[in-house]
Amino acid sequence: MSHVVKRRPDGRLILLLGALAACGPISTDMYLPSLPSIAQSFAVGASAAQATLTSFMFGFSLGMLLYGPLSDTWGRRPVLLGGIALFTLASIGCVVSWSIDVLVAVRFLQALGAGAASVLARAIARDAHEPTDAARVLSMVAIVTAIGPLxxxxxxxxxxxxxxxxxxxxxxxxFGALCAALAFYRVPETWPKEKRKSAAVLKSFAVYGHLITDPVALGHVLCGGMAFASMFAYITATPFVYIDYFHVKPQHYGFLFGLNVVGIMLANFLNTRLIGRFGSLAIIKAAALVSCAASFAVALACLTGWGGLWSIVVCLFFVVGVVGLLSANCTTDLMHRYPHNAGAAAAVFGAMQLALGALASIAVGAFHDGSPRGMGTTIAVTGALCFVGRVLVVRWHGWPVRTVGTVKPAGDA
Structure with missing residues (x-):
């Protein structure tokens, strides 16, 4: 299938994009209950087992940085198919891993492939939609994607x-093999050839330097990225905090985890209803406040022990719940600020988001002492930096975009 779709994706395509984008989240969330077992299997500590999650996050970020400019130059479809194929082959490598070091390495390759679906789902939504519609569609994709992690x-x-x-x-x-087959037969090309002619690969990569010096782009990265980092601090820590510290059974861990995925789905559903009335900026401002306040509440519960397990669970519901909402609106606003480099903009946001998540995972591992304190401290820091990002976005949002290389002002879409 090589024709270019110029209309917005229909409901079936949204469902498929959501399923494809779930490759990354499912690859982390499905094996979370296995982390203590992996540590026992290879006779290593918790931090070594957590390194398999950290390597995945770094691979996911690097993959996004590669796929954005490549898809701006060669089209969305071939890059997407190549990434999913790599994901499937690396998953086989995970099955046959004979040491923790090998598992860490193949998890990196698995993530390198999984990054394709995440960044290209965003770019495809941008190709076919105006800002408000794109944010709504991304929220719908996020709802579908959240079913997998749930x-x-x-x-x-x-x-x-x-x-x-x-x-x-x-x-x-x-799962990867099924995704590859569905993508081959059902995902159309949404980036016309005439738009690729002027987009050289090196110039597309050069856009990254401009993006990271834009205070609005930096604000979006901090706001959405640090909210995401707080979620990955939670993802990295809770298998040990819930299972080892609070003695939750591995088979029951998924129910507590699922509560937060339900929160993400509810927040994204609200976003589809509110985005047309209030716009992305107003929703970003409100969601960032919720993220910051809830992060400090988690830290208080973890450091003092007040309320035990359920106080942590309730506070994390709000921390994690707004992550998808912030990601959808920050990404959409950033891509429409750089309409001629939407793939690169989505890649920068996604890659930095994953890199910050990986750093949060490392911090949790470094502070791990068998108690929830390391998780609480890390989440407090990410919440504070999320608020800093909000300040940057609000302060500089009205400033025009400088034209550098292939970057053009947002109004020239």
Whole structure:
């Protein structure tokens, strides 16, 4: 299928994009209940097992940086298919890993492939929509994508119970193969050839230097990225905090995890209803305040022990719930600020988001002492930096974009 779609994606395409974008989240969330088992299997500590998550995050970020400019130059479809193929092959590598170092390496390659679906789903939405519609569509994609992470820990816990941690990666291999087949037959090209003629690969990569010096872009990265980092601090820490510290059974961990995915889905559903009335900027301002306040509440519960497990669970519901909402609106606003480099803009945002998530994972591992304190401290820092990003976005949002290389003013779409 090589024709170019000039109309907005229909509901079936949105469902498919959401499923494809779930490759990354499912690859992290499904194996979370297995982390203690992986550590035992290879006779390593918690921090070594958590390194498999950190390597995934770095691979995901690097993949996004590669795929954005490449898709601006060669089209969305071939880059998407190549990424999913790499994801599937690397999943097989995870199954046959014989040491923790090998597993860390192939998880990096798995993530390198998974990054394609995430960044290109955003770019495809931008190709066919105006800013308000694109934010709405991205929220719809996020709702679909969230179904995978909602079910993944539940399925992963059961697979772990009956087949061990390697069976989890067998499942991911089959999922990757199915995604590859669906993408080949159903995902159309949305980036016309005439728009690719002037987009050289090196120039597309050069746009990154301009983006990271734009205070609005930096604000979006901090606002959406640090909210995402708080979620990954939670993802990295809770298998040990919930299972080891609070003695939650691995098969029950998925239910607590699922509460937060439901929060993400609810927030994105609200976004589809409110974005047309209030616009992205107003929603970013409100969601960032919620993220910051809830992050400090999590830290208080973790550091003092007040309320025990359920106080942490309730506060994390709000921290994690607004992550998808902030991601959808920050990404959309940034891509429409750089309409001629939407793929690169989405890649910068996604890559920095994942890199910040990886750093948060490292921080949690470094501060791990068997208690929730390391998680609480890390989430407090990410919440504060999310608010700093909000300040930058609000302060500089009205400033024009300088034209550099292939970057053109936002009004020239």
């Amino acid at each position: 079910l993944a820990p539940l399925v992963g816990g059961q697979v772990l119970l009956f087949g061990g941690w390697r069976a989890v990666f067998v499942f991911l291999t089959l």
